[in-house]
Amino acid sequence: MTHDDGRLGSFLRSRREKIDAASAGVVDNTRRRVKGLRREELALLAGLSPSYYARIEQGRDRHPSREILEALARVLRLDDTERAYLWSLAMAPPAPADNGTAPAPPVRPGVLHLLERWADLPAFVVGPRRDVLAGTALAARVNPAWSTGHNLIEFTFLDPRARTVYPDWEAISLQAVAGLRATAATRRAELDGFVAQMRERSETFRALWDSHDVYERVTGEKRLQVDGVGILRLSFEAFGLTGPEGHVLYLYFPRPGSTEDEALRSLAAVTTVSSKAPGR
Structure with missing residues (x-):
C-alpha cells in the first residue's frame, strides 16, 4: 500500500x-x-x-x-x-506516475522572449513539480533557487541555504507544500513520484504533506535575504500559462520608489553587464 x-x-x-x-x-x-x-x-x-x-x-x-x-x-x-x-x-486513478523521470516540456519561445524583455525584474517559469525551466538573470541573482535547473521544493527542504534566503522559512515551506497539493488536484500522474521521493528525503516535507493543507497563493509578498544587499521585500504575481504543459510564470517586483526598487535597479544593471561580459 x-x-x-x-x-x-x-x-x-x-x-x-x-x-x-x-x-x-x-x-x-x-x-x-x-x-x-x-x-x-x-x-x-x-x-x-x-x-x-x-x-x-x-x-x-x-x-x-x-x-x-x-x-x-x-x-x-x-x-x-x-x-x-x-x-x-x-476521480478515477490517473495514469501511472513518471517518478520524476519524464523530461519537462520546453518553455514556449514567446515566453522566453518575454523573459528577455524583463531583464530588470526577477521572473521565471516553473513546471508542475516546481522545476525552474527558464528565468531572467536577475532572478538567479536574487535567489539561487530561481536559477534554471533548480527545483523550488528541493531547495526549500533540502538545501541548507534556504533558511538564510527565506527569513520566513516556516511560512514559505508550508505554502510551498500546500501549493504543491493544489497542483496535484489536476496533475497527480506527474507529481505522485516526486512527492514520494520528497517524503523519503525530508521529514519536514513529509509532516507538512501529511497535514493535508491545500491552497494556492497567486499573489503576495515575500522577504528574501540577498547576498551583498540584505533583505528585500518583493511582491509577486503568478500567471498560469494556457496550454497542456502546466507551466506557471512568476513575476517579482518592488513597490515604486521603495528602497527595494532602487536595490533591484542596481542589481539589474550589474547583472546585465556581467551577463554580457566576454566568455558569458
Missing part, C-alpha cells in the same frame, strides 16, 4: 478535525476527547449514514457521488481550491 492509497479518507479526516463542533451546530454537553467533528457528527450534518461515511473515510468507497462530495464540502467549509482537490481524490 502506497502512502496515498487512502488519500481521500485522510483528507476528509484532516478537514473534519479542523472544524469546531459548536460552530457547526453540534450540541454536546460531554467532555470531548477528539479534535473537531466526530466521524458520525460529520455524517449526520452531511445527510449521510454514519456507516456509509465510515466506508469513505476508511477507503472502502473511494468514488462517492457528486451530491455526497458537495454535502461533505459544505459541512467542512472547503474553499474552491480544497473543493477541487477533493474532487480530484474521488
